[in-house]
Amino acid sequence: MSGVDVADQADSQAVFATLADVKALEAQAPWSGRDVAKTIYQALSRTRASHGSRDAISFQLLSDPGAHKTTLSWAELHRQVTQAANLLRSLGIGPQDVVAYILPNTTETVVTLLGGMVAGIVNPINPLLEAAQIASILRETRAKVVVTLRAFPKSDVSQKVAEALREAPDVRHLLEVDLLTNLTGLKRLVVPFMRPKTQVQHRARLHSFHKALARQPGDRLTFEDPAEDRVAAYFHTGGTTGMPKVAQHRVSGMVYNGWIGAALLFRETDVVMCPLPLFHVFAVYPILMSMIASGGHVVLPTPAGYRGEGVFDNLWKLIERYRCTYLVTVPTALAALMQRPVDADISSLRAGFSGSAPMPAELYNRFKKETGVEILEGYGLTECTCLVAVNPPEGAKKIGSVGLPFPYTHIRILNRDSAGHYQEAGVDEVGEICIASPGVFAGSTYTEVDKNHELFAEDRFLRSGDLGRIDPEGYLFITGRAKDLIIRGGHNIDPAVIEEALMGHPAVALVGAIGQPDPHAGELPAAYVELVRGASVTEAELLDHAVRHITERAAVPKFIGILEELPKTAVGKVFKPDLRRLAIARIYDAALAKAGFSITVAGVADDKKLGLVAQLYPRGAASDAQIAEALGCFTGPWAWHDQDSAAGAADPSAIPGPKP
Numbered sequence: 001m002s003g004v005d006v007a008d009q010a011d012s013q014a015v016f017a018t019l020a021d022v023k024a025l026e027a028q029a030p031w032s033g034r035d036v037a038k039t040i041y042q043a044l045s046r047t048r049a050s051h052g053s054r055d056a057i058s059f060q061l062l063s064d065p066g067a068h069k070t071t072l073s074w075a076e077l078h079r080q081v082t083q084a085a086n087l088l089r090s091l092g093i094g095p096q097d098v099v100a101y102i103l104p105n106t107t108e109t110v111v112t113l114l115g116g117m118v119a120g121i122v123n124p125i126n127p128l129l130e131a132a133q134i135a136s137i138l139r140e141t142r143a144k145v146v147v148t149l150r151a152f153p154k155s156d157v158s159q160k161v162a163e164a165l166r167e168a169p170d171v172r173h174l175l176e177v178d179l180l181t182n183l184t185g186l187k188r189l190v191v192p193f194m195r196p197k198t199q200v201q202h203r204a205r206l207h208s209f210h211k212a213l214a215r216q217p218g219d220r221l222t223f224e225d226p227a228e229d230r231v232a233a234y235f236h237t238g239g240t241t242g243m244p245k246v247a248q249h250r251v252s253g254m255v256y257n258g259w260i261g262a263a264l265l266f267r268e269t270d271v272v273m274c275p276l277p278l279f280h281v282f283a284v285y286p287i288l289m290s291m292i293a294s295g296g297h298v299v300l301p302t303p304a305g306y307r308g309e310g311v312f313d314n315l316w317k318l319i320e321r322y323r324c325t326y327l328v329t330v331p332t333a334l335a336a337l338m339q340r341p342v343d344a345d346i347s348s349l350r351a352g353f354s355g356s357a358p359m360p361a362e363l364y365n366r367f368k369k370e371t372g373v374e375i376l377e378g379y380g381l382t383e384c385t386c387l388v389a390v391n392p393p394e395g396a397k398k399i400g401s402v403g404l405p406f407p408y409t410h411i412r413i414l415n416r417d418s419a420g421h422y423q424e425a426g427v428d429e430v431g432e433i434c435i436a437s438p439g440v441f442a443g444s445t446y447t448e449v450d451k452n453h454e455l456f457a458e459d460r461f462l463r464s465g466d467l468g469r470i471d472p473e474g475y476l477f478i479t480g481r482a483k484d485l486i487i488r489g490g491h492n493i494d495p496a497v498i499e500e501a502l503m504g505h506p507a508v509a510l511v512g513a514i515g516q517p518d519p520h521a522g523e524l525p526a527a528y529v530e531l532v533r534g535a536s537v538t539e540a541e542l543l544d545h546a547v548r549h550i551t552e553r554a555a556v557p558k559f560i561g562i563l564e565e566l567p568k569t570a571v572g573k574v575f576k577p578d579l580r581r582l583a584i585a586r587i588y589d590a591a592l593a594k595a596g597f598s599i600t601v602a603g604v605a606d607d608k609k610l611g612l613v614a615q616l617y618p619r620g621a622a623s624d625a626q627i628a629e630a631l632g633c634f635t636g637p638w639a640w641h642d643q644d645s646a647a648g649a650a651d652p653s654a655i656p657g658p659k660p
Helices: 006-011 019-028 040-051 074-090 107-119 131-141 157-165 185-194 209-214 251-265 281-294 311-322 331-337 361-371 495-503 539-549 576-594 624-631
Strands: 055-060 069-073 098-102 121-124 145-149 173-177 205-208 231-237 245-250 271-273 297-301 326-329 351-354 374-381 386-390 401-405 410-416 422-424 431-436 461-470 476-481 486-488 491-493 508-518 522-531 559-563 600-607 611-617 638-640
Touching: 019 401, 040 074, 040 107, 040 251, 040 281, 055 074, 055 107, 069 074, 074 107, 074 209, 098 107, 098 131, 098 157, 107 121, 107 173, 107 209, 107 231, 107 281, 121 131, 131 157, 131 245, 145 157, 157 173, 173 209, 205 209, 231 251, 231 281, 245 251, 251 281, 251 386, 271 311, 281 297, 281 326, 281 374, 281 386, 297 311, 311 331, 326 331, 331 351, 331 361, 331 508, 361 374, 361 495, 374 401, 410 461, 476 495, 486 508, 486 522, 491 495, 495 508, 495 522, 495 539, 508 576, 522 576, 539 559, 559 576, 576 600, 576 611, 576 624
Parallel strands: 055 297, 098 121, 098 145, 121 231, 145 173, 173 205, 271 297, 271 326, 326 351, 351 374, 522 559, 611 638
Antiparallel strands: 055 069, 231 245, 374 386, 386 401, 401 476, 410 422, 410 431, 431 461, 461 476, 486 491, 508 522, 600 611
16 A cells, blocks of 8 residues: 555544553554655655645754744755765765764754765764764764864864864765854854864865755755665764763664654644754654654754853743744753743743653742743653653653653563563562663664673663653653662662752752762762852751751762752753762862872773772872772772873773772
């Protein structure tokens, strides 16, 4: 049968309110029987045929609500993606070759992303990473072509990429996107005189992205587009430090995300404000792929999204400008928005989607009270090609829950015993969240074979590393990360217990709870907070609040620190490794001072094998034996700091501290 089958006709009116609705949708047809696109180009071509004249994507270089905007229709986007795919093939990118991009959000980023998927394997890379990390990812993926920014004021991306290419010998071509095309008037004339100079030389051949694109046909592909399910993207996963793992995504998983969006969440009339980065799965799959499947319109405000200058101050006005129906956000962004008045007409907003990290109940309540807008909290993983669960738009929204599993997604809560066998947890019993879905590439999630070892339960269910429970109605609750548990003398403490309590204080905007080193218990709970702008409170007052609101006595933090801003990842998640670094430095410094040494922790490096390593300075102020005596009560390793070497470059065999 050609066209849309009976089951898919029903999808357009699918109800998503309860777990029974999910099961009913699954019962209409197996996933393999759905009439969905088999390639990314086929998916985009279907959208052009149905919605070619409608707006697809809008981008603003500046955050002012009256600033110049660039908008592409679905027909225009289709043409540019066709040109990009043809260009990449002409530069040697085949179905198994990699094109990487190190770009902020622009229309060219979307074109590169989709064109890379059509021509070969696209590899988005976080432009906030350091040159060494970018080079490491390029080497791991063996990228042949890189797309990045041409040197531009207030951006160091061009310089970092040039440095990275010196350590990535497989890269043959470098395409540069010039943001100047998004400027008008005097700014367009002045910027060329303000461009920083890129000093680093590399071996890759340099091209202008726009000029090279213009030379390619946009009405047809110059190569075959076989309907086969293949890996079409590599996404790195991890924070802003260390060498991230690289996850493989197949076309079927990408299309699955888009199908979910069109069947259950979005329509062609929807306009989605998405200030999240296009190197992250949240923006790429649940949003962009859903827009392709539904014909909706996505708005990208400034290259840096939420991090862009003036974005938080202007976001409500931008929503009014575009008459947005949905806002894509994360808890840290909501906390920042709550410190600003709602100074525009946002009546077009139907809801917001939040992910990346669990949302504190207090923040949810504040936002809904101030805006009247419902936040639908969801859950996804890079390793699952993203979507896993969401609070149903037409059903009950349970605060603290990430909702119901999407159709064809099977979630199990499993616990592993000492013999390596998995046991199913009961209703509301906590265990590891394990997932099977069309987005899970069982057995081959990561490019590095060794990293797939023990990643799957029963060879099928991806072990997420998240702890959670499922309630009697089928709602999933995330209770924490297995690795984020604070283990106090063998007693497990969920950081969320501390974070929820402190978020209840009116002066607190954000909280990050961690375990700090302790010579007796191994770890003790500690917390760092970021205050609401203009608020004032002391650590003692916060500790008193914690004592009164945390019922689990062992979970009451032994230390609370106030920071001007909590460290965050590029998608706004509180970055706890940096908080652990602060805690290690503080505890070790106190122990060294108590022992009478004029030695301090110069930094805490992330070592691949040993984890966080305290680096001591100056060398020679005490012997190794003396330091071992002062710090031997802690389980964490230490090393002497070498000012001439990069942090984290210490040889593990040379680290004299205790080994984990």
